[in-house]
Each structure stands twice: as C-alpha cells, then as structure tokens.
Amino acid sequence: MHSENSNINKIAPRKNRKGAGRRIGTGKFREPTTVVRVPASQTPVIKDFLAAYQRKKLVSNMDIVGEITLPALITLSVNLPLYSSKVSAGFPSPAEEHVEKRLDPSEFLIDQKDATFFVTIQGYSMMDVGLLPKDKAVVDRSKIASIGDIVLAVLDGEFTIKTLSRSKEGKVRLLPANSTGAYSPIEITEEMNFEIWGVVTGSFRRF
Amino acid sequence: MKENHMFVPPVSRNIALIDVNNFYVSCERVFNPKLVGKPVVVLSNNDGCAVARSNEVKALGVGMGAPWFKFKDLAKQHGIIGLSSNYALYADMSNRVMSILREYSPDQEVYSIDESFLDLTGFQSRDLVQYGQDMRKRILKWTGLPVCVGIGSTKTLSKLANHCAKKRPVFNSVCNFNTMSPKDLEDLLGQVEVGEIWGVGRKLAPKLQALGFNTVLDLKRANPERLRQQFSVVMEKTIRELNGTVCIELEEISPAKKQIISSRSFGYPVRDYNSLAESITLYMSRAAEKLRKQQSFAGSVYVYIRTSPFKPDDPFYSNGLTIPLSSPTNDTMQLVNVVLWGLKQIYKPNYNYAKAGVMLGEIVQEEGVQTDLFSQIQTSPKSTALMTAMDNINLKMGKESIKLASEGFKRPWKMKQENKSPSYTTRWEDNPTIY
Structure with a gap:
C-alpha cells in the first residue's frame, strides 16, 4: 500500500569511511537523514507524516520569491479600534479621518458567529486539503452543505470531517483527502445514523 | 365627521415566549451525539440533584430536583447517564440562542438562561406561526438546540402557549393562541392543569384546586377581585392576564423570583x-x-x-x-x-x-x-x-x-467541577476532537 514510501527502511547506514555512502542532503528530503526504530503499528502514520513533510518541503523549494506582499496590521486583541483617545470638543484630531478598524482574524474566518464552532483535528485523513493534526477547523452550522464541501458529519454518534460526495448510484459518500490511500471512502447506507453537523469553512494553526 | 360603520378593535398584543427544550441536556447532546436517545440527567453543583432531564428520564418518573443518590438504583437499572453541570457551555449556547432571537424582534426580554420573551406586536401582518417556525428551524440548524415557541396576548398566556407547543405534537412546537377561535382556545385551556400557570406553581395549585379551580379555564373564569382577597394582587393580575389584559410588561420583575x-x-x-x-x-x-x-x-x-x-x-x-x-x-x-x-x-x-x-x-x-x-x-x-x-x-x-x-479585573468564574463535559466552545484545549 505504501510502496512508494517504503524505502524509509532502506536508507544505507553511514559507513565509517569518510565520504562513503550517499552524499548528505541528496535524498528525497534534501537534508541529512537518520535511522530510527518505530513500532510497526505506527509506520503508516509516520509514513503519512513524512510524505506530508516532503510535500511541504517540495512546495517551499519550488516557491520562487517573486513578489513580497506585506501582511497588513495584525492585532493581538480583537475588535479594538485603531485609534481611541479622548478628543476635546471643537478641536477634531487630524488623525480621526484615518481611523480604521484593525484587521480582525475572526472577521476573516467567521461569517455567522452565532452558528460557528471550532474543532480540533486529529489524524491525517484530510491532510491533502491542509487539515493536519492539532489544526483548528472552523465549522459553520448555518451553511447548507453541497457536494464537494468539507463537512463535519456525525456517523453513528461519532464525529468525522470528510469531503461530501455522491456515488454514481446517487448514494452519499464521505471522502478522505489523503493520497497515501491509508483511509477509505465511507458510503452512507440506510442503516447508518448519518447527519451533517456543519460545513467546514476554514482552518487555522499556530506553529 | 364620524364614520360610525368603522369599528377598530383594540390592538391585541402578540407576545412570544421561546424556550429551549431540556436546555442543559440538549447542550450536552449537541457536542456528544452519542447521548441522543439515551436517558440523560444534568446534576447540580457537586452532583447533588437533577437540574435537567431528558424526555427519557422524565418518562422514568425522575422529578425535577430529585437527589441523585435517591434515583441511583433506577439510574443503574435503566442506564441513566448523570452529567455534572457545565455552566460555561450552557451560557455560551444561551448567548447564541438569544442573539439569534434578537434578529426577530427589537423588543426582547431574556427571561432566564433558556427562555426569552419577544414582543411581536409590530409584526401583525406576518403569519406568526410561520415566523415562529422560522425561529425554531434557524435555532435548531445554527445551534443544534430544539426550541418551542408560544404566542399569546399576554406574558402569562404566551407561557401557556409555550407549554402547549411542548406537550402537544399537533402544534409542531409552535402554538399561537391568538389565531385560535375562542372555543378552541377554551377547549384547550380546559385541559391544562392550573399548576401550569406562570406564578401559580406547586405551592398555590393545591389551594386553588381545593376551591374548585382545577384547570386554566376554571381560573380564567374566576372573579379576579374575589381571588385577590383570598390570595394576593399577583393572583388578580394572573387572572386578568389569562383574559388577555396585559398586567405584566416585558422586563418587569416576575412574581416568581427566579431572577x-x-x-x-x-x-x-x-x-x-x-x-x-x-x-x-x-x-x-x-x-x-x-x-x-x-x-x-x-x-x-x-x-x-x-x-x-x-x-x-x-x-x-x-x-x-x-x-x-x-x-x-x-x-x-x-x-x-x-x-x-x-x-x-x-x-x-x-x-x-x-x-x-x-x-x-x-x-x-x-x-x-x-x-x-x-x-x-x-x-x-x-x-x-x-x-x-x-x-x-x-x-x-x-x-x-x-x-x-x-x-481588579480577573475572570473569577473559573469552573472547578471535574465530573463535567469539556468547555467545548469556550476553551481552546476543550474544542471537540475530530478524526
């Protein structure tokens, strides 16, 4: 199943002789590698992680710096006006015209605050759409889910985040987004207790 | 110049009471769908007594305020799940519901954590049952919480309408007394026990029953002045409210000092x-x-x-x-x-x-x-x-x-209980974890 990644176990051990073996940093990770013993049960997880890591590296390597865009002013505390000090009557501050609200990340992430909830991602099933473990996913219950949306679904009492899809026969399917093939699509059958809890409209993370 | 064929009836008020069904239990179920369909109670601080019961628990005969140790055996027998109260979660969910309701009328009185009055008098031209259904559906979709809507011409009547919306499936969770014929309304009120009236409760109900007032209709037909002498001015107000005269305005202090x-x-x-x-x-x-x-x-x-x-x-x-x-x-x-x-x-x-x-x-x-x-x-x-x-x-x-x-500003209301669900919506580390 993971043949493309299975050379993780075959990296040649460094020989004592100076300069022998593969040159440092020439492997697929483009940096020095090392051999580690891992529990067999956890190898798919680690392989997933390495694949993601490699992809991330690849992207960062391919990214040629062309245009640098400066992020606008980001605030630590939200909802505060940029400028708020007392202005004596009859003498307006010249700065007042330029008062604008600072950018608020919640405004960017949230459309309908009364219907929006945050959940924490665990596992790699949605890795390819950029949902990694510990990420916060933004779930908006006010949205109506369409085919192709990433949804938070309840399946027999368990929460899961997957892409909403439909099979050729018209049955609802939940698709993982993980090209390693470690996760299988779930076809919703009539005996299943299935409900869409909300639509995932975004995510955020701290490094 | 007088037009004597024109008769303008006095503007009748449309007051709605919206409340969340089994509020605390419903909040827990939103974030733990495994609890759906199971008997669940939420217990007071230190897991003392039942402060919220799911319908399944009500059906087993567990009363409101029943001490947990008294129905522990019953709980074991029927697999009743006892949860500690999680007020941080309930308050956040309450704020969401109240905020959604605020969109439906500018005149809102938040009556308790799970109840709100809305004055819909200015919305006469609308089909208010449909309006109530809109509210109900939106709150259910946006928050996952089921609500019932009762509409009447006074607060007391809207409370009763809400009770009927909850207890009688025929209303599909929204009941408007103001659109019922007087006969239908009297038939309905004749079936509701007097103890269900706002402000009557468990204490006064036996006294009223002893005097022959068994149903809401009995009390509605009572002489307000006479009962005022026997009870209090509150009773007189209640009777007048049952007959459609507003005696308790929005935001006035209620007779039952719940808040x-x-x-x-x-x-x-x-x-x-x-x-x-x-x-x-x-x-x-x-x-x-x-x-x-x-x-x-x-x-x-x-x-x-x-x-x-x-x-x-x-x-x-x-x-x-x-x-x-x-x-x-x-x-x-x-x-x-x-x-x-x-x-x-x-x-x-x-x-x-x-x-x-x-x-x-x-x-x-x-x-x-x-x-x-x-x-x-x-x-x-x-x-x-x-x-x-x-x-x-x-x-x-x-x-x-x-x-x-x-x-001295600090958040002094840190939750101390251990036997409770996570603060799903108010703490980063407590967000639901999804695989």
Whole structure:
C-alpha cells in the first residue's frame, strides 16, 4: 500500500569511511537523514507524516520569491479600534479621518458567529486539503452543505470531517483527502445514523 | 365627521415566549451525539440533584430536583447517564440562542438562561406561526438546540402557549393562541392543569384546586377581585392576564423570583463606555442588595444594552451576554467585576444607547447554600463587611467603584467541577476532537 514510501527502511547506514555512502542532503528530503526504530503499528502514520513533510518541503523549494506582499496590521486583541483617545470638543484630531478598524482574524474566518464552532483535528485523513493534526477547523452550522464541501458529519454518534460526495448510484459518500490511500471512502447506507453537523469553512494553526 | 360603520378593535398584543427544550441536556447532546436517545440527567453543583432531564428520564418518573443518590438504583437499572453541570457551555449556547432571537424582534426580554420573551406586536401582518417556525428551524440548524415557541396576548398566556407547543405534537412546537377561535382556545385551556400557570406553581395549585379551580379555564373564569382577597394582587393580575389584559410588561420583575432584574431607560442618549459602566455598576449594586435582602446567591449574570428601537434615523444596536459564575455569590464587588467584563464584550462605540440593565439568574437560597450542596461558596464575614461598605461606596460614588472593579479585573468564574463535559466552545484545549 505504501510502496512508494517504503524505502524509509532502506536508507544505507553511514559507513565509517569518510565520504562513503550517499552524499548528505541528496535524498528525497534534501537534508541529512537518520535511522530510527518505530513500532510497526505506527509506520503508516509516520509514513503519512513524512510524505506530508516532503510535500511541504517540495512546495517551499519550488516557491520562487517573486513578489513580497506585506501582511497588513495584525492585532493581538480583537475588535479594538485603531485609534481611541479622548478628543476635546471643537478641536477634531487630524488623525480621526484615518481611523480604521484593525484587521480582525475572526472577521476573516467567521461569517455567522452565532452558528460557528471550532474543532480540533486529529489524524491525517484530510491532510491533502491542509487539515493536519492539532489544526483548528472552523465549522459553520448555518451553511447548507453541497457536494464537494468539507463537512463535519456525525456517523453513528461519532464525529468525522470528510469531503461530501455522491456515488454514481446517487448514494452519499464521505471522502478522505489523503493520497497515501491509508483511509477509505465511507458510503452512507440506510442503516447508518448519518447527519451533517456543519460545513467546514476554514482552518487555522499556530506553529 | 364620524364614520360610525368603522369599528377598530383594540390592538391585541402578540407576545412570544421561546424556550429551549431540556436546555442543559440538549447542550450536552449537541457536542456528544452519542447521548441522543439515551436517558440523560444534568446534576447540580457537586452532583447533588437533577437540574435537567431528558424526555427519557422524565418518562422514568425522575422529578425535577430529585437527589441523585435517591434515583441511583433506577439510574443503574435503566442506564441513566448523570452529567455534572457545565455552566460555561450552557451560557455560551444561551448567548447564541438569544442573539439569534434578537434578529426577530427589537423588543426582547431574556427571561432566564433558556427562555426569552419577544414582543411581536409590530409584526401583525406576518403569519406568526410561520415566523415562529422560522425561529425554531434557524435555532435548531445554527445551534443544534430544539426550541418551542408560544404566542399569546399576554406574558402569562404566551407561557401557556409555550407549554402547549411542548406537550402537544399537533402544534409542531409552535402554538399561537391568538389565531385560535375562542372555543378552541377554551377547549384547550380546559385541559391544562392550573399548576401550569406562570406564578401559580406547586405551592398555590393545591389551594386553588381545593376551591374548585382545577384547570386554566376554571381560573380564567374566576372573579379576579374575589381571588385577590383570598390570595394576593399577583393572583388578580394572573387572572386578568389569562383574559388577555396585559398586567405584566416585558422586563418587569416576575412574581416568581427566579431572577432579579435591574434596568432603566436613560433620560438622554448615552454614548460612552464610562457612563454605561457607571449605570451598570449602579444597577448591579441594587440587584446585589436585593439578592442579599432575600438571602440568596446568584449563579449567573446577564447584562444588556440597547439603543432606542423608536428612532428610525439612529442606527439600532442591541446586545446582551450571560456570564456563568464558578460558584454562586452575592458579593457586590465580584458581581460588578463580572458584569463590567460582560459590558466590555458587548459595548460598541458610536451608538446612542437608550437602555441598559442587569439580571441575576440561577438564584439559590442561603439554606441551600449552607448545606453540602453548594460548598464552593466563599463568603467570609470579613468579605461581607467589605462588601457592605463597597455597596455604599458604589451607591454614593459610582465612579470610584468602577475604578476599583476594573483594576481588579480577573475572570473569577473559573469552573472547578471535574465530573463535567469539556468547555467545548469556550476553551481552546476543550474544542471537540475530530478524526
């Protein structure tokens, strides 16, 4: 199943002789590698992680710096006006015209605050759409889910985040987004207790 | 010139009461879908007694307020799941529901953590049953919480309509007394027990029944003046309300002291935060005084501000927030701290505020406090003395107390219970984990 990644176990051990073996940093990770013993049960997880890591590296390597865009002013505390000090009557501050609200990340992430909830991602099933473990996913219950949306679904009492899809026969399917093939699509059958809890409209993370 | 063939009937009020079904249990189920369809109770602090029951538990005969140890055997037998209360979660969910409802009418009275009155009198032209269904569907979709809507021409009637919406599937969770024929309404009221009337309750019901008033209809037909002599002015008001005369306005203090409200309309528009904070501090001091006078403690605080809905040229803004307390208190300083924190969350500059208020909820009696039930209360004689002094300062020099309150600003309502669900919506580390 993971043949493309299975050379993780075959990296040649460094020989004592100076300069022998593969040159440092020439492997697929483009940096020095090392051999580690891992529990067999956890190898798919680690392989997933390495694949993601490699992809991330690849992207960062391919990214040629062309245009640098400066992020606008980001605030630590939200909802505060940029400028708020007392202005004596009859003498307006010249700065007042330029008062604008600072950018608020919640405004960017949230459309309908009364219907929006945050959940924490665990596992790699949605890795390819950029949902990694510990990420916060933004779930908006006010949205109506369409085919192709990433949804938070309840399946027999368990929460899961997957892409909403439909099979050729018209049955609802939940698709993982993980090209390693470690996760299988779930076809919703009539005996299943299935409900869409909300639509995932975004995510955020701290490094 | 008089047109004598024109008869304009007096404008009948349309007051709606919206409340969440089995609120605490429903909140738990939103974030733990495995609880759906199972018998669930939510227990008071220290897991003392049942404060919310799922329908499955009600069907097993567990009463409201039943001590957990008394129905433990029954719980084992039927697999009843007992949860500690998670007020941080309930308060957040409550705020979402109230905020959604605010969109449906500018005239809202948040009556308790899970109930709200809306004055829909200005919405006569609409099909109000449909309007109620819209509210119900939106709240269910947006928050996952099931609500019922009752509409009547008085608060007392809207409460009863809500009861009927809940108990009778024929109404599909929305019941409007105002669109029923007088005969249908009387038939219905003849089937509802007198104890279901707002303000009657378990205490007065036996007395009324002894006098032959068994159903709501019996009391509706009673002579208000005669019953006033036998009971009180509250009973007279209740009877008049049952007959469609508004005696209890929105935001008036209810006969059952489930909460204490202190609010006022301002004589002139207030714009700045400090003035609002001053008023709020004053209202809270008054409410806390009342609380101490009746020797009770509050478990939650609600604060709201709004502009005038009658000035179409002014931008309208109305907001409110319920804040849960870690342990019930009647300490003015603590309450003022909490309420000013709440005000900060909802205050927006550049509006002409016309009204502000506070409400103390989840009120418990002192006797209940001194027993083991609410052992977390910390009110030493020293703090009582300080508080009384503070109280006086608050009343005399509002400004000083604000300074003090904001300096000592902290979140004093940290939850201490261990046997409860995570604070799914109010703590980063407690967000539901999804695979």
